[in-house]
Amino acid sequence: MENNGHQALFHNLSHVFGTIGTVLWTFQLLPQVYKNWRNESTKGLSPLTMLIWATACLFYAIYAVVFEISFVLIIQQMIFGVLCLICVMQYMYYDNSKFIRKKTKTGLLFFVICIMWAGFQSICVFGIRLANKKNIDWPKTVTGIIPTVLVFIGYVPQFYEIYRRKIVCGISLIFLAIDMLGAAFSALCLAFNPPPFDAYAASFYFAIFTLDLIIFILYYLFNWMHKKNCINNNNGIDNNLNNDEIVEIIIDDKV
Structure with missing residues (x-):
């Protein structure tokens, strides 16, 4: 009876x-979307990262x-994918010379991409189910692997952007915090699941x-380094400035 009680507790x-992890990973990009809108800029945020993550959501x-x-x-996954696409469209609207401040053109691009992806998803689902009927398993296996690979590949452009600028800017720290919490709660979910433990997940x-x-x-490290260098070089940066204010000054100098 005691074991059953423990099992019920662990299950709950x-x-x-x-559930907490799922909710966090549904809306974690909202702070990023808001930050882009508030700053009217996506400088420092890699649109390629967002596009790759949106593609990962499509396959998942x-x-x-x-x-x-x-x-x-x-x-x-669909909500997260749409939010990723919105970030890409914000890049197009705020920072891409061919689309900048063109609402109709940007909105039309967003609509076309959504329609294309919906069609692609429908075709893939139909094709994989047809393959299953013929006992062909590799399409559904590949479809499960692709999202995981794309999620990690998506980090590469963002880290390159950080390396190129030598500063972390444009990324919402609230988004990162929520993303980390989502991962932590999802891991806790696995920890309390009945055996076997899903080591892959x-x-x-x-x-x-x-x-x-x-x-x-890197955000705090680069900002500390830039602040120290600017103060040592008498570039006029106040020692009492917070990290966000330092980032704004450095972006103005670098971009």
Whole structure:
């Protein structure tokens, strides 16, 4: 009886942590969208990262539909994917010379991409289900692998952007914090799941948490270095400025 009680408790905890993680990973990009809108700029944020992540969501949604995974998870991926696309459109609207300040052109591009992706998703789902009927398994397996690979590839352009600018700017720290919390709660969900332990999923969550943490560390490290250099060179930066104010000054100098 005691073991059954523990199992029920662990099951409930797993469900609670999983739900929190799912909610966090549904709306974590909202602070980034707001930051882009508030600053009227996406400088420092890699649009390629957002586009790759949106593509990852597309393939995960295909995978989820084929395997009939929870409808909530499908919606979660679709919302995150749309938010990624919105960030890309914000880049086009604020910082791309061919689209800058052109609402109709940018909105039309967003609409066309959404229609194309919806069509692509429908075709893939139909094709994979047809392959399943013929006992061909590799399409659905590949569809499950692609999103994971794309998520990690998506970090590469962002880290390159940080390397190129020698500063972390344009990225919402609130977004990063929510993303890290989403990974942490999802990992806790796995920890309280009944055996066997899903080491693959756990390593995925740990990697996401670690990569976000690295960006966090780089943000404060680069800002501290720039602040120190500017003060030493008598460039007029007030020692009492906070990190965001330092970033604004450095962006004005570099961009």
